[in-house]
Every structure is written in structure tokens, then in C-alpha cells.
Amino acid sequence: MxxxxxxxxxxxxxxxxxxxxxxxxxxxxxxxxxxxxxxxxxxxxxxxxxxxxxxxxxxxxxxxxxxxxxxxxxxxxxxxxxxxxxxxxxxxxxxxxxxxxxxxxxxxxxxxxxxxxxxxxxxxxxxxxxxxxxxxxxxxxxxxxxxxxxxxxxxxxxxxxxxxxxxxxxxxxxxxxxxxxxxxxxxxxxxxxxxxxxxxxxxxxxxxxxxxxxxxxxxxxxxxxxxxxxxxDATAAANYNLDAAARAKWVAKAAAAAAAAADTFCKVAAPLATDAGSTYTRGELSDVVSDLAGLTDNFGDKALLIAYAGQLNASADPAAWTSRGAATVRVQRACSIDVDLLPNDVEDAE
Known part of the structure; x- marks a missing residue:
């Protein structure tokens, strides 16, 4: 046998x-x-x-x-x-x-x-x-x-x-x-x-x-x-040279890694919650948003977060922050928290 x-x-x-x-x-x-x-x-x-x-x-x-x-x-x-x-x-x-x-x-x-x-x-x-x-x-x-x-x-x-x-x-x-x-x-x-x-x-x-x-x-x-x-499953397909049991192990490892990454992403995002009471200057918020971009494997989310971080660095005018709304939605969806991704040192930013 x-x-x-x-x-x-x-x-x-x-x-x-x-x-x-x-x-x-x-x-x-x-x-x-x-x-x-x-x-x-x-x-x-x-x-x-x-x-x-x-x-x-x-x-x-x-x-x-x-x-x-x-x-x-x-x-x-x-x-x-x-x-x-x-x-x-x-x-x-x-x-x-x-x-x-x-x-x-x-x-x-x-x-x-x-x-x-x-x-x-x-x-x-x-x-x-x-x-x-x-x-x-x-x-x-x-x-x-x-x-x-x-x-x-x-x-x-x-x-x-x-x-x-x-x-x-x-x-x-x-x-x-x-x-x-x-x-x-x-x-x-x-x-x-x-x-x-x-x-x-x-x-x-x-x-x-x-x-x-x-x-x-x-x-x-x-x-x-x-x-x-x-x-x-993308990980399984990338390991078709292995048998089914080995493929399943790789998929499980990838899922665990993704879960850990998502947990880390949301831990970094948590202080940005509207009820967290945290304050960020424009430069500080840009750094946090950049960190979030580096913690996601979702290409769309990464691109939006990178774009918004760049806009924060490039201009103090809220009208130039065109990626803010979409980036906010992505973070809220990923972590189930309310955020506005708005620096606290900008008056009348709305």
C-alpha cells in the first residue's frame, strides 16, 4: 500500500x-x-x-x-x-x-x-x-x-x-x-x-x-x-509542478501570510480612524499612507495610496489631493474602520 x-x-x-x-x-x-x-x-x-x-x-x-x-x-x-x-x-x-x-x-x-x-x-x-x-x-x-x-x-x-x-x-x-x-x-x-x-x-x-x-x-x-x-487559486497554479498535497500546503502558507499582512496593514491604519483622536501633519500622514502602500499586495490599492502620498507631499492645497476619496474607501473597506485620511494641520480642508 x-x-x-x-x-x-x-x-x-x-x-x-x-x-x-x-x-x-x-x-x-x-x-x-x-x-x-x-x-x-x-x-x-x-x-x-x-x-x-x-x-x-x-x-x-x-x-x-x-x-x-x-x-x-x-x-x-x-x-x-x-x-x-x-x-x-x-x-x-x-x-x-x-x-x-x-x-x-x-x-x-x-x-x-x-x-x-x-x-x-x-x-x-x-x-x-x-x-x-x-x-x-x-x-x-x-x-x-x-x-x-x-x-x-x-x-x-x-x-x-x-x-x-x-x-x-x-x-x-x-x-x-x-x-x-x-x-x-x-x-x-x-x-x-x-x-x-x-x-x-x-x-x-x-x-x-x-x-x-x-x-x-x-x-x-x-x-x-x-x-x-x-x-x-493563483498560488496553486504557480505550483502545478508539485502534487496536490504540496500545492495545498503552499496555498495555506500564502493565505496565512496574506492574513498576517492584512492584520499588519490594519494595525498601521488603526490610528487614522476618525474616532482614534490621533493628529497628523501633512508630511506625517504622507509617510503613513506610503507605509500602507507598501503593506498591500492589491495593485489597485497600492497605486491609489502611492498617488495620494505623493499628492500630500506635492501640495498643501486639498483640491490637489484627487486620490484622497478613493484611497479612503480602500482603507475603510480593508479594515472596516471610518477614516478620512485628512491631515490635521490643514484648516478648511473640506
Missing amino acids: STRGKITGTVLGAAVAASLTGAALLGPFGGASHGDAASASAGRGDLIIAESKDGIPSATATDWVSYGDQAAVVHVTAEHEGEADSEEIAAGEGYLSRTVDLQVKERVWSRSGATALPDTLTIVADGWSFKGDAKTRVGSAEASRLEVGHDYLVSFAHYADGEWATIGTGAILPYDSGEVGQGEYEGSTVTAAAYRAKMRAKLVTGAEEPLAYRASTSAASSVKTFLTSATP
Whole structure:
């Protein structure tokens, strides 16, 4: 089994143990890297549902084109049971890993320069919990389990160890009868209409809609349209030479750096707030505005702030400060504070 497969099996095994003890878990595919681990919960009698946290974003079209290498319709032809940990065998209970064989039925989308997807492949999937001779299926919450006999539309990534795998739980869409949402979901067979209703309930105002919702009740051609028109994350696209896991790490680092920069920007801007009581001469304000320009990566904001700083230095006449209004709006929008970017040593500046 590949390194990625071993990690997945180990992590999901911990999830199953957590479901029996109420402890915290790490989700499949290395989920601890993207937030706090969630707790596991028992599902139906024939299925244990483990709450999971993907290590790679996989819900949206942006995620698929940022981290996925290939998207395809596949049919699950067989499943294979792995070996349990020796300590679990001795204890008489634990987790059994599982792999599934997939037959590619339709190639939907391919990232330019990506490794070609083989006609058949075997990947790691959710397995079973066992106690004595009894086995219970394990599945990830709000995800398809990849059951034999069903079709799915999947976003795949080719990893550094040479193995193929999905990019996450959001990258496996039921696709029986050629319709997204029709088929197996959380271990049960659902209709496309019921699946769409489930996805609708997960929508977040202001956030990009999950591909599962956008494409539900549609054919694979709709997914292809969504993917070909999607724009990948800039950091991910700049690191297409790396595998999906490494790309996700770079994106997370870039996001953290951007958040830190935004925090610094707003800390510098805070004394400019109208209710802060600070006073600035024209020269002092020009220096602060210049500092703000150096702290933003937004080209438009930077240009406006540089222009206003220059206008402050060049003239004492407020009529010459033509960039002041737009620069003020940019700072207010970035930091959610009221500012007027007006030096305090100018009388009747309005």
C-alpha cells in the first residue's frame, strides 16, 4: 500500500476508534492540516459515519482545478480488504482498510500538463470496523463511500509517490444513470433530487457554491463546463509542478501570510480612524499612507495610496489631493474602520 494509503487507513482507523469512545479524530486524507479535528459519531446499524476534515480543499470548482489533475466518471468494479493492525487483531476489534478497483467510463476534464489517467486504477477508500467476526462499514460524513456497482464523477490527483487518489471527500459525486447526485451517498442510494436538497442545505452565503450543488441533477457535461470556466487559486497554479498535497500546503502558507499582512496593514491604519483622536501633519500622514502602500499586495490599492502620498507631499492645497476619496474607501473597506485620511494641520480642508 502506498504511503498515502497507509496514512489514510491509519487516520480513518483512529476515527472509528473515536466513534466508539467519543474522542476526537483526524479525518481521512490527513485532515488535521486544515483545522481542528471533529468528533466521530455512530450512524446506522450497518454503517459508522466518521466526521472528517479534508487535508486538501475539494468542494468547489475552484478547488477541483487548483488541486485536481483529472476528472472522470468511474465505475467501481471490486473492493479488497486490507490487513488490520496487529494490536487490533490481538484485541479482537479495530479497523480494516479497503481499496476499490475503478474502471474509467468517461474522461471529463484534464489539467493541462497533468499525468494521464489510466483506464483502470485502484485507490484507497473507507473500510470497515470489526469486532470479533463482525464487520461494519465505515463512511465519511457528507461523502460517498465508493460502493461496488455504482458510478461516480471524481476529481483525481496524481501524488508524488506515484499513486492516484481523490483530492477529498467533496471530490466524489454520485453518478448513477448519468446524473450527478443519483446513486450512493453516505452508504445509501439516494435520488438526484434528494441529493440536491442535501447540498442546498450546506450553502454558505457569500461563498462559492459547492460543485456537488451546482452540478446536481445534471450530466457530466455540466461539470466539464464548470471546470473549464473556473479560475484556479493563483498560488496553486504557480505550483502545478508539485502534487496536490504540496500545492495545498503552499496555498495555506500564502493565505496565512496574506492574513498576517492584512492584520499588519490594519494595525498601521488603526490610528487614522476618525474616532482614534490621533493628529497628523501633512508630511506625517504622507509617510503613513506610503507605509500602507507598501503593506498591500492589491495593485489597485497600492497605486491609489502611492498617488495620494505623493499628492500630500506635492501640495498643501486639498483640491490637489484627487486620490484622497478613493484611497479612503480602500482603507475603510480593508479594515472596516471610518477614516478620512485628512491631515490635521490643514484648516478648511473640506
